[in-house]
Structure formats: structure tokens, C-alpha cells
Amino acid sequence: MIVTRFAPSPTGFMHIGNLRTALYSYLLAKSQGGKFILRIEDTDQVRLVEGATDVIINTLAQTGIDYDEGPGVGGEHGPYVQSQRLSIYKEYAEKLVKSGHAYYCFCTPERLESLKDDKGIGGYDGHCRNLSQDEIQQNLAEGKPFVIRQRMPDEGSTSYVDEVYGEVSIDNSELRDQIMIKADGFPTYNFCHVVDDHLMGVTHVVRGNEYLTSTPKYCLLYDAFGWERPHYVHLPLLMGKDADGNVSKLSKRHGAVSFQDLVNDGYLPEAIVNYIALLGWAPKDTQEFFTMDELKANFGMDGLSKSPAVFDYEKLRWFNAEYIKRLSEEEYNAKALPILDALCPDSVNKVKLAALLHTRISAFCEISDQVQFVVNRLGMTADLYTNKKNKTTPELCRTILEETLPLLEAVEDWNNDCLFAVLKQYAADTERKAGAVMWAVRIAVARQGITPGGATELMEVFGKEESIARIRLAISELSA
Numbered sequence: 123m124i125v126t127r128f129a130p131s132p133t134g135f136m137h138i139g140n141l142r143t144a145l146y147s148y149l150l151a152k153s154q155g156g157k158f159i160l161r162i163e164d165t166d167q168v169r170l171v172e173g174a175t176d177v178i179i180n181t182l183a184q185t186g187i188d189y190d191e192g193p194g195v196g197g198e199h200g201p202y203v204q205s206q207r208l209s210i211y212k213e214y215a216e217k218l219v220k221s222g223h224a225y226y227c228f229c230t231p232e233r234l235e236s237l238k239d240d241k242g243i244g245g246y247d248g249h250c251r252n253l254s255q256d257e258i259q260q261n262l263a264e265g266k267p268f269v270i271r272q273r274m275p276d277e278g279s280t281s282y283v284d285e286v287y288g289e290v291s292i293d294n295s296e297l298r299d300q301i302m303i304k305a306d307g308f309p310t311y312n313f314c315h316v317v318d319d320h321l322m323g324v325t326h327v328v329r330g331n332e333y334l335t336s337t338p339k340y341c342l343l344y345d346a347f348g349w350e351r352p353h354y355v356h357l358p359l360l361m362g363k364d365a366d367g368n369v370s371k372l373s374k375r376h377g378a379v380s381f382q383d384l385v386n387d388g389y390l391p392e393a394i395v396n397y398i399a400l401l402g403w404a405p406k407d408t409q410e411f412f413t414m415d416e417l418k419a420n421f422g423m424d425g426l427s428k429s430p431a432v433f434d435y436e437k438l439r440w441f442n443a444e445y446i447k448r449l450s451e452e453e454y455n456a457k458a459l460p461i462l463d464a465l466c467p468d469s470v471n472k473v474k475l476a477a478l479l480h481t482r483i484s485a486f487c488e489i490s491d492q493v494q495f496v497v498n499r500l501g502m503t504a505d506l507y508t509n510k511k512n513k514t515t516p517e518l519c520r521t522i523l524e525e526t527l528p529l530l531e532a533v534e535d536w537n538n539d540c541l542f543a544v545l546k547q548y549a550a551d552t553e554r555k556a557g558a559v560m561w562a563v564r565i566a567v568a569r570q571g572i573t574p575g576g577a578t579e580l581m582e583v584f585g586k587e588e589s590i591a592r593i594r595l596a597i598s599e600l601s602a
């Protein structure tokens with residue numbers, strides 16, 4: 123059975139690239155009836171951010187990436203938080219010391235510093251590789267701090283076949299004797315993730331390609347323990363489009379890059395998941411919309427690409443607009459009404475306004491801009507009243523407004539149907555084009571040219587008092 127995992131470090135928000143890694147790892151397992159594990163990699167205590175684990179867990183919950191084993195869920199391989207597994211790493215590190223694949227290193231920070239060149243670059247020189255048992259015992263007896271290092275082979279090369287990138291090979295002479303256990307007893311990522319992946323039965327390691335070239339070192343650890351190596355699936359970088367048309371690693375200057383920021387901007391988790399599923403994976407046919415179940419059924423490693431994927435905010439917007447259109451009225455209102463409540467005066471009919479906006483927004487953050495004409499009486503010029511198709515001029519509009527004002531004031535049931543009937547009747551009685559009448563009233567009420575709805579729909583949204591006030595204002599402006 124396929125077992126995959128997502129192994130984030132709780133260092134802050136959930137970057138979209140991390141979410142894509144989680145999603146692909148999850149889909150790889152689920153597409154083949156396998157198991158998906160969440161493991162929290164918190165051994166780099168300096169980089170820990172309070173609350174970050176909750177962000178990870180909440181993001182997975184909101185996106186429907188449910189794990190079979192992990193924090194809060196449990197499982198036979200727990201604990202799933204690395205800081206709770208320190209004794210395990212120590213035990214396994216000692217095994218490698220015994221077998222000669224690792225050794226104690228007592229070098230002081232000062233000595234290591236002295237190995238660096240002017241640029242601060244410099245590796246370990248293997249100083250403690252061959253200490254005698256006596257020297258080691260004496261150092262320990264003196265209480266000297268030590269780290270445990272992995273002993274890299276002096277000769278030969280190490281290679282593995284990545285499922286996406288193909289064969290990766292490195293000369294062992296280029297590999298440094300990396301630290302496995304630090305002086306404070308905490309393991310390094312380089313060591314403990316290997317121990318965990320093995321003990322947790324992980325068969326496929328899915329992660330970002332920044333680990334592509336360090337993976338030979340991890341392979342050597344598997345070999346040293348005599349464990350079977352897992353399959354490796356490294357994913358290409360996510361890029362963003364720069365202003366100059368080039369692309370670079372997706373970062374804040376391209377736009378929101380965390381899941382939570384995208385959600386705060388009004389993107390729906392379903393749309394985000396659907397979009398990022400396609401950022402590096404191509405379905406067999408031209409289908410673009412996928413529910414999570416459809417993704418599980420269709421995902422496969424053969425669709426993975428090694429070319430960097432470019433995050434396109436326009437495309438995400440397009441997906442989001444489609445997902446918003448597909449929301450039921452109830453689901454949509456649950457998101458739109460709180461935003462409108464916060465923005466609009468009490469007199470505004472928010473349910474109607476929300477309905478007018480439903481097919482017109484591609485993200486909920488656009489609502490604020492879209493309703494500025496409702497919140498404020500915008501400044502405007504008389505040329506908005508001129509419309510070729512309806513043959514309107516500011517003069518004609520002024521007449522229409524003056525004549526319809528008393529009719530509108532007399533309306534008791536202030537709703538779209540009644541208002542529409544009144545204006546229709548007026549047009550018929552005066553032998554004016556209905557389009558011209560609607561144009562005059564719509565511009566007077568909205569005070570802008572493009573509106574999410576017609577004259578009578580907008581008047582229903584504004585309510586009687588504000589609609590009449592705006593028509594009066596328009597008449598006085600047109601008379602000036």
C-alpha cells in the first residue's frame with residue numbers, strides 16, 4: 123500500500139507551494155487507496171512560530187485534505203510531532219555510531235568558524251572522524267559538548283531515480299559530514315525525517331525540489347541502516363510573474379501567497395484547491411473543474427511536470443468566479459452578507475444587493491469596490507446622461523426625472539416589480555422609449571455608468587428615501 127506524508131515545519135503561514143505539496147502528496151496516496159500522514163517537523167526550535175501548527179491543521183481541514191494519521195487523529199506510528207520523538211532519534215543515531223556510519227564530533231563553534239572563508243562559506247574538515255575510543259571517552263568525561271555527524275563515503279557516487287526529475291547522481295566527495303544530532307540533543311531535519319519516514323512506513327516522499335540534490339545524503343542514511351529507500355517525488359518550484367514579464371519564485375511581491383490571505387481576499391478553498399491541483403499536474407483530458415473526489419480519481423504521477431509552474435492570479439480569479447457562480451444562494455449569502463452589512467447603511471436592501479452581485483464578482487474582496495456607489499453618492503458629470511442607443515440627453519433626462527419624481531413618491535410597495543410597472547406606464551403615457559426612462563433614472567440613482575442591475579433593481583436596493591433623494595439631487599444638478 124502507498125503511504126505518503128506531508129511534513130511541514132510550523133514556521134508561520136501556509137504558503138501556496140506547501141499547500142500544493144500537501145495536496146499532491148494526499149492525492150498520490152488517495153488515488154491508489156493509500157494512506158496519508160501529517161507529521162509536524164518542529165525540531166528547528168529557533169524558527170518555530172506560535173500557533174503555526176494550528177494554521178496547518180486548519181488549512182488542511184478547510185481544503186478537505188484529511189489525514190489518516192497525525193496530530194489530533196493519532197495512529198500506530200505516533201507521536202506525530204517531532205519534538206516528542208527526541209529519544210527515538212537519539213537511539214537511531216547511536217545505532218549508526220555503533221556501525222561506523224556516524225561519529226561524535228567535539229569541535230567547538232570557534233573552530234568551525236575558523237574553517238570558513240571570507241564569504242562565510244566553508245565546510246567541515248572531518249577533524250573528529252577518526253578519534254580513538256579513549257579520546258572520545260575522555261571528552262565525554264570532561265563534559266565537552268558534542269554533535270553526531272553522518273560519515274559520508276570518501277569515494278564513489280550516490281544516485282537515485284526521482285519520479286519526476288529522473289536520475290540524480292552526486293559524487294560522494296562533494297558530500298559533507300552533516301550533523302544528525304545537535305549539541306542540544308535536537309536532531310536535524312536531514313536526519314530525523316529519514317528516521318520518521320522509515321518508521322512511519324512512508325513509501326513515497328513528495329516534497330519541493332529544494333531537496334532534490336540533498337536526497338543522495340538521505341539515501342545513504344537508508345543504506346547505512348539497511349532500510350529500503352522510498353520513492354522520491356520532487357515537485358517543481360512555484361513561480362510568479364514579475365512586472366517585467368519574467369518569472370521568479372512565487373513571493374509576496376506577486377500577490378497573496380498564503381492560503382489564509384487568499385481566503386481573506388475572498389477566494390474559495392475549493393477554487394484554490396482546484397487551481398493549484400493544475401499547477402504542475404496535467405489531467406489526461408481537457409477537464410478543468412475537479413471536485414476533490416474527481417481529483418482523487420484522476421491524479422497520477424505520470425501527469426506531473428518538472429517545468430516550473432507559474433501561479434497566475436488571473437486564472438485563479440477565473441476559477442473563483444466560476445465557483446462563486448456555482449454557490450447556492452444560501453452559501454453565497456453566508457459570505458456576501460456580512461461584508462455588505464459592514465459596508466452599507468442600514469437602509470440598503472442587502473439581500474437584493476447581494477443577489478445583483480452574485481454573477482458579477484470573481485472574488486469576495488471585489489464587493490467593497492463594487493458597492494462604493496451604494497455607500498457614497500459619487501461625484502459625476504452630466505455627460506453620463508447621454509446615451510446614443512436610447513437617444514437620451516441631459517435635457518431629456520432632466521424632464522424624465524422631473525416627471526417621474528411624483529409618480530415614484532407615490533409608490534407604496536417599494537419593490538422592483540411595482541417600480542418597473544410605474545416607469546413602464548409612464549413611458550407608455552408619454553410615448554417615450556422605456557429604455558430612455560430607465561437610463562435617466564438609473565444614472566440619477568447610481569451616479570455611475572456601469573451598474574450591477576437596472577434602474578428599478580437599484581432603487582429597490584437603495585430604498586425609497588435614498589432613491590428619491592438621489593433623483594432630487596440629480597434634478598437640481600441638471601438644472602444648474
Ligand code: GLU
Pocket residue numbers: 128129130131163311315328329330333
Ligand atoms: N519540514 C520540511 C519542510 O517544511 C519537510 C520537507 C520534506 O517534506 O521532507 O520543508
